[in-house]
Amino acid sequence: MSRGFASQGDLAEKRETFTELAPGVYALTAEGDPNSGVVVGDDSALVIDARATPRMAGDLVARVREVTDKPIRHVLLTHYHAVRVLGVAGYPDRVNVIASDATRGMIVERGQQDMESEIQRFPRLFRGKEEIPGLTWPTLTFHGEMTLWLGSREVRILHAGRGHTRGDTIAWLPQERVLFSGDLVEYGATPYCGDAHFQDWPATLDRLEALDAAALVPGRGEALTTPEQIREGLAGTRSFLRDLFGIAREGVVAGHDLKAVYDRAMAEMRPKYGHWVIFEHCMPFDVSRAYDEAKGIDNPRIWTAERDMEMWRALEG
Template identity: 25%
Template sequence: MKMKVKRVAVICAVILIVALGKSVYAQQGLTKIADNVYSYVDVKNAEPGNSFAANAGIIIGTDGILVVDTLVSAKEAQRFLTDIRKVSSKPIKYVVNTHYHLDHAYGNGVFAKEGGILIGSTADRKNLEQKGTATLKRAGEYGLSEEEMRGTEIVLPSVTFTDRMTVYLGNETVELMYVAPSHTEGSVLVYLPERKILFAGDILFTDFHPYMGEGDLAGWLTALDYILGLDVATIVPGHGPISAKKDVEKMKAYLKLFDRKARDLAAQSCDADYIAAELRKSLPRRSQGEFLIPVNVSEKYLPVKAR
């Protein structure tokens, strides 16, 4: 009997630890990756309302904060801002959009209201301007409810660049770099050379199937090679856990394999589900984003009439 009580106590303790572990994980907020540099990678469940598990981050300089990406909605941006305020009360000075996709840029309005100057590539500002409002109206098609999107507005970057831009954030120097058309036409990198930290946006997906629908494969591989040439130790991907150069190599291999197989299969069939099923047999396992495999096939590899 005593043994039984002990065993029940142990089981209860284990359940409690697991439950606590889960709740701590879900409420983790910002993750410190260096002094004054935080990533926001706590959402593991890739639900639309959770910004499809998109990552973001902040760099805190002596005179203000630079925010990297703003998540999918006003609600998500507000959650991010609330967590930022737990680690710093400094003003939001700059907001960089790594690219124009909804899960990275639709929270812009919340940070613009805080006084942040929005910065993005010239190409993806144009894309946000041309497509943002229509995509926001169709948010339901992406699985986003009216409740989740309430108060969300498209706010365009007020400052753009085509090649390089340096932001001097007091004691922190932040390099914004455009390499080539890649995940989107205007995807950019946010680099802290002194700290060897890179925010890669969706140029890098780690343990998460990438969205390739608008991808320029040749440019994307060029951008990944560019990252491999940087002096960098810590990489925050657009989706997935904190990464390193080995994950960039894996991303290169994934894109090449997907492209080669998808081309072969699309020459034989126009059935996106069939092609996706065949691709799953050879693609490396990634724990999230599998729903993107057939999307990539139909948007990138099938003729328009077959989609």
């Protein structure tokens, strides 16, 4: 292998920003690293995406303590990826861990393999990984939709549809019109599509757009607080998916192998998207999944640490 994963050399710490989007509603963003959200209710708080390790969750708890002393009673997982969920043990209060039933199913099916794979790929995002006690398991699952009441504050939690994974969940505050999209929407960041459903994802984005949010917190990138930014975030994500899956589908129809499809995708997409963060890291995984789906493989194949290395050698070695 000529080089390690692109992300293994990404060691520079990112500057975090903790922004209030509406009274008691906050976004933690970090220059393209995974985002989290905080919603403060009458007597408790909700965290949206737990972060990757208990130590990193502790940093978010410290941010929360700057704005409220109310206990954090709920943690929502937007999907199953390790970088979003393994920090649950870092919350000092007893929490309800909320996830869609599809997300729990993915943890059962592939959670351990995903944890080992992600830690290998992107070590900087797992600061204090030795403190992770094991997989994070939801304590409360739902099918389709549920409503969480934080006193008088309403948080609608919806399994929005397949896209980034088959279990993607959003948090929607209808009174404040603030939307936390998880990795269904990215802004200035390359969508990770290793577990994606390319053909379903655009319709899921349509459902998000129909909410007509005043502010949208993407999975990565700054919080979007104007109609123009929100349209740009949705359109950019759609465009990336359309362009990549189109290349993969044409390659499969023509009988090209994965390496040929990857080389074409990198050549055609780098000029348009190469400035987005984690482009070099995501593309081998993204093209691999797009190629599989174009060949008719509906359920994404499980990524393991061994499969990661095999794929990287084949495409970048």
